[in-house]
Amino acid sequence: MTDLAVHTTAIPGLLVVDLPVHGDARGWFKENWQRAKMVALGLPDFAPVQNNMSYNADAGSTRGLHAEPWDKLVGLAHGRIFGAWVDLREGPTFGTSFTLEMGPERAVFVPRGVANGYQALEADTAYSYLVNDHWSPEARASYTYLNLADETAAIAWPIPLAEATISDADAQHPRLADVVPMPPRTTVIVGAQGQLGRALQQAFPDAAALDRDELDLTDADAVAAYPWGGVGTVINAAAYTAVDQAENAEGRAAAWALNVGALTNLVAVAREHRMTLVHVSSDYVFDGEAEEHDEDEPFSPLGVYGVTKAAGDALVATLPAHYVVRTSWVIGEGKNFVRTMASLAERGVAPAVVDDQFGRLTFTTDLADGIAHLLASGAPYGTYNLTNDGAVRSWFEIAQQVFELTGHAASDVSPQTTEAFAEGKVVSPRPRHSALALGKIKATGFVPRDADDALREYLRA
Template sequence: MTTYGKDLRASTTPIPGLLVIDLPVHGDNRGWFKENWQREKMMAAGLPDFGPVQNNVSFNDAVGTTRGIHAEPWDKFVSVATGRIFGAWIDLRTGPSFGTTFTAEIDPSRAVFVPRGVGNAFQTLEPDTAYTYLVNDHYSPSGAYTSVNLADPDIDINWPIPLERAELSAKDRAHPHLSAVASIPPKRVLVLGANGQLGRALRHSYADSTHIDFADRTDIDLLSVDLDSAREWREYGVIVNAAAYTAVDASETAEGRSQSWTTNVSGVAALARIARAHGVTLVHISSDYVFDGSADRAYRENDPVCPLGVYGQTKAAGDFVVATVPRHYVLRTSWVIGDGVNFVRTMMSLADRGVDPSVVDDQFGRLTFTSELARAIRHLVEAAPPHGIYNVTCSGEPTSWAGVARKVFVLAGHDPSRVTAVTTAEYFASAAGPIAPRPRNSVLDLEKISATGFVPAAADPLLATYVNEVVAAGQTVRRGF
């Protein structure tokens, strides 16, 4: 019997990501009515916004009709329009929950969300049962789909109607047992900009994973007319865009302006188009330069952008482009330090060579080590909090560039008084060529990312570790600020 008057509610199961949903059904003397899928309400109840593209109905006229166990490469939302079923699900994904089973009866007042890689089967308990399911990808006749034998004793599903008396297809009876089935790996992750500072940190962060692909501009040209066929995009669940044109001052030149807009906007727009078309989650790295630095507090994610220079303008434009992708994470960061040419290595080189630097003391922010940025990216991808913009830097008290320089001198065994504090105007007074305006306040509020369960590491201990590692490796690099 269908239960009327339930509240919409999603409940978890022993299979990660498999949800049972109680559906409100309204009945009277005429029959009943329900909203079988209502995106806004169901997202509020805890269902993922899985973007269904196809709706299928399976009509079964006999009690005991049994179908499955099939695990296609898409998510499903299964329910019944009439009748009642016994549903069975088994986790076939690579990981510790492989082989976990769950069963439940479903009538019109109950539905189940089945994540990709979880095998799905059902047996009808009433005649004239209409089983319906929404999916977020299209069936392909050439696709390879994983199935498991319904009668496998290792699964130990207690079918209400014994399978020898049930209606099964010959194909379903012949499926392999679980012991012979290869687990289903997660969708692949593609990292672009794989040879940059962040790209190298992501290589380290994902060293324990086999489903990550790394590419640079020689592997994938985002502006190529062949971009659609550059990869089997449907195989990817996430694209991390760690590539950017970051020459802040050069962006103020005619050539640099063109390169900055091409890479940071046109390339990102092409990537966003691919992500939208294939339901891919796009992770994009942004910058404190989208703000003018005039605020007297830390910048929040919803503060209006107001970039001062070309580089900041292109990063802000890229943020808006990425926001058109339904599944997106924009990570705004500042003062990035990693494996490559950067401010900390420059200060170490100057200190070692006996040069006493003049360093800007009226710009304030926090360092962000690429290890932290990579950790935040992996956290967002795996924890899957609400999509949108997240500020990501190290934690701790904000400081100026001169303050960072003094800390570096101390850590490298030099006298911090050798660092002379100057204003931005003084520092660039004698500079040759165009100079991009910098935000005076680059401090980003970290409350939103912290609320997802990510705890940003303090900058000072990471700085100490970084300096020690550079000293040990003898890798100081000279670069002007």
């Protein structure tokens, strides 16, 4: 009896599994899918939802080659097969093939877009495949096929195809030269018209960009009905960010509706469709007592906005495939602190700016690039702080920089305490310290630009 083991092949993601088969006078028993053991050995945690069986009455029954828009684990309950797989995904391994003779002692994990075919070598062969999406006529329309007799793949079928039993449909599949490769799963950006959403559209030019007019995230039925098939990643840049208005009754309800209710809907479809969810969070999940916050610091929000963002982070963390990207002091295309200070400087207004809140600016281009890096690099799922790098500064110091960089006197800006700023207003409590530790994101290979350099470039643009 062999030990449970997982082996790679020439096709990326196609894995061969050695299965222990326990036999006695009655027959045998095996664990065809054992999540904990197999995932520990490198098999993806592919969340199967449907199990199909194919019975082959005679040796020579031959099926395929079908590339489907889901992952599957194939194995045998009885008999033996000659299995063949050809990579039909877009990319450098398109057309790569792999073959294997197998019985009940093996299984093969077949990733989305890899064509699967087999030939029964014995009568009464029972073939099983466990898949992670439900079959439907709509799903079948996105299959990709390859002819069993394709000369380029040159599968060495043990029983010549002229002597095999093949369906009329399988016999009509195209040769490799005529196959349209299966594209990778796509990306959807929600909240696409905000400051970050615009930058994300530049970083992900092929992504579908949705704003509230295209998809109301607070409508659970609308979110569930969106055509998520073929979507691999959702980047959530939608948020209620009016931190002061969140402290009144109307704003509080709106903040919870978008930052928690809408996110609940996104988490549900991400789980159902096995999508990676990237969610942008905030320094407001902390009370600001620590001078710098790392990813493991417990939540301690001070105001309604911060409470809703912390609740959202906890929701997203329940997904197996997620990135919570925590940021602060975001500057991009549109209305923001830097644009406001530059406008005041040009109009000759001398503002008072708080000097007892400290952090780093985050430019949306850098934030979008960091998100793209996490996805492209395959960094471990989890929470990452992502701001620009460099010195920690107060809002007052940044306002002085803006005045200087736009050709005005830094002395036109006067310091003000947070208490004085809030006097007579309904405002959200702010974290005193908003700086986020960047060691974790840097360890993945992404080093954000210095915030002072990014500010100079932003004001020159």
